[in-house]
Amino acid sequence: MAARIPLLASLLLLLGACQNEGYTDTSRTFAEPVQSDREFPEVIHEPTSFGVLDAPLISDAKREIPAGTACVTCHGVNPDKDWTANPGDRFHTNVEIEHGNLQCNQCHSDDRTVLHLADNTPIPFVDVMRLCSQCHGPQYANYQHGAHGGKNGYWDRRQGPQIRNNCVDCHTPHSPKFKQVMPVLPPRDRYLGSE
Helix, strand or coil, X not given: CCCCCCHHHHHHHHHHHHHHCCCCCCCCCCCCCCCCCCCCCEEECCCCCCCECCCCEECCCCCEECCCCECHHHHCCCCCCCCCCCCCCCCCCCCCCCCCCCCHHHCECCCCCCEECCCCCEXXXXXXXXXXXXXXXXXXXXXXXXXXXXXXXXXXXXXCCXXXXXXXXXXXXXXXXXXXXXXXXXXXXXXXXXX
16 A cells, blocks of 8 residues: 655645646736725626516517517506506516515506615615615625625725626526526545446
């Protein structure tokens, strides 16, 4: 049985092999330390899907509505449009809402052109995070200190801005729970054989 080399010695041998094989770029240097106290902004991403359909749907009139169509196309206040939905009319009967026990009018105005908070204060679609945070307080608290939601950009905001996700970047508002998925390949321990 071959003698085992301690882990640290193995890592040192590997590091030496990498340096000898040209894997180390000696021309790279660390950047100069940031001297400024000025911070770049933290920006919350604004999805382009606010107030438009994300995917083609079939209306109650059996007409295909293409992706990117503004909600106000059907839900606007123009009575000359034959697709206009009047408050109280059945509309989107083919849309399934899987967001607890919520109904459309608990988040949307009657004409579906704006959202509203629990106290009926109207808010534009771009403020959807205010709406989400009313019921999802723990997730919003986690979002505020960076444990939920994800971000891109610079950790050190003295070097550049951070761009954070919006709730609807990851969650579909009408069905926000992620569906269960089966991994493509099951986990397998390579040291235990092919079991």
